Amino acid sequence: MSGPIHIRKDETFTLNVGPQHPATHGVLRVKMEMDGEYIVKAETVLGYIHRMHELMGENRTYPQVLPNLSRLDYLGAMGYTHGHVLAIERAAGIEVPERAEYIRAIMVELNRISSHLFWFGAFVMDLGGFTPLMYAIQDREHILDLMEAVTGSRLTYCYFRFGGLYNDVDDDFINATRAVIPMLRKSLKKYDALVTGNIIFRKRLEDIGPISAEMCRKYGATGPVARGAGLDFDVRKNEPYSVYPEFDFDIPVYHECDSLARYKVRMDEMEQSLRIIEQGLDKLPDGPIMPKKKPKLIKPPVGDYYQAVETARGSFGIRIVSDGTKNAYRFKLRSPTYSNMSLFDEACEGMMIMDALAMMGSLDLVIPEIDR
């Protein structure tokens, strides 16, 4: 049902989806050449909320840039700051205590679940179902409360420090997290019954919005988009960092390449993240959360440093070229949504607008992260 029977390229009109449009979840603009309901050609126009984070990274000191990183992606901010601290720690040779590494992993995974929960709600709302959004937000609220108690903020966290953490977790947090895990498992089952099994929902996603493995390679798509196309790639497994090798978890991969595959990858990932959090809480060692020896001023030696982490949306890369001063010479961010979005133009050609927007929802876009 996805392909048009006959497109008339001479009788088209231009439809501006965005910059203010409910489906784009932000100020993204897609210029579409339409033949009735069919998309002949689409052109993504970016830059409406560009804030020059890369330039800011170059004229500020490394600790000053740290809060900027969580402004990239307001739903999964923890992963981005994780990338930054890992890169600097590697560059400046700072040792991280084991306890801090475990707490970092727990926090990143909690944030991944909260991000996926919100995506789940927003995606079903894109398809016209409002109620799951409310359920998902209520479940996410528990996670935000947990993280607020420790980090002090609810969305734009600045919790990690070079070498460790801002604040240690207490028993309250550990017990509360242990209580939240079974509750979330129950909710995931409920979502399965309410949404995944729904015939209308399946009809709208099965075989709709194909994104092949080739296309993912061509545009550099990563994360759930690539894993929904059958690519078994997850930075946590392929280029292990932090304490992830210590955990036993699976990478969900689906080979259908359609919107439903991407949906299923994310739903399974939440379960895997819960497993990681459970193991992290069990293995959590005692000890300090900051290293004993830490340089007062962070000045990485001259060199070129790169660190990739798996955020909720895919592989986030951060490249720092240091000239030995307290500022970076070049600060490059490779944000996953930017690459995931870039394949939209090619993928949506010939689709109907409602299928194309369903596919856009399945890419899990966070616009500030594209226009960083």
Next chain:
Amino acid sequence: MSLTILNAVVAVVAAIAFAAANAAYLVWAERRGAGRIQRRPGPNVNGPLGLLQPPCDGIKLMTKQLMIPGGADKALFMVAPVLAMAPAIMSFVTIPFSETIVAHSMNVGVLMIFAFASLGGMSILLAGWGSRNKYGVMASVRAVSQNISYEVPMLITVITIVMMAGTMNLKELVAAQAGGIWNWNLIPSLSSPLMPVSFLIFFICSLAETNRAPFDLGEAESELVAGFHTEYGSMGFGLFFMGEYANIVIGASLITILFLGGWDCPLGLFPGVWWFLLKIYMLIFSFIWIRWTFPRTTIYGLLNLSWKILIPISLFNLLLTAGLLKVF
């Protein structure tokens, strides 16, 4: 003579009042129901249980400026909302709430309601076209193809029932089902064993005809912003909104009359208007329930459902009933 004019005026005023009150308070009911379903309170600030919310909304809508976008066809733009509301109110004239409470009982009552329902589709077309908005035009094209496709199985189902009862008068249609649940058209009889299927078809078609979720493609807000009423604010939007809810009441009333025995009690005792109201509000509740549970279908999925599934089944049922009526 003057008495009949007085009767007519009273009937019309009552119909308008009933339609307007229902439209206003169904919005409240829908929002409260949605709140319940979504684990949140819904409107509860204005008055007890938020019952003063509809008048507040009404005042807000009426005091807002009526904006007409540049380049819009002014006449069509102004006419469309009125055309959405007026036929819905007119349809109330023929609906019998009980044996005595009916504004005007006509022999072509069913036909009249369907004629006015088609006018409702017209208002969507005019609104989308007249506001000169690309989203509006796309939405109105969708809504019109949807209305046309779903009128067909709906009318075929109605023909089946009219054939069985031998009348198109709504009052007589109810009278033919009097005397308990086993006489209702919902229950399969010898001459028409597929009646529950017809009921389902008619129910689905009513959802589609009133542009309700999961068939609300005319105002699919995640794709077409607000669909055909994207450019409408103020009372223009208010009239579309009220028209939608008035149409829901009409749809529920039709289902009640055609399948659920109108004002008849399930046990055949004490028939009366309260049974009719109970039935229509239960149906309306199911409409609300469905809206807040299911995601939206696609436009081709919707048309396929009508042309490939509902129409063949309803045609088969029509032929079967016609044959069996001859036999028994």
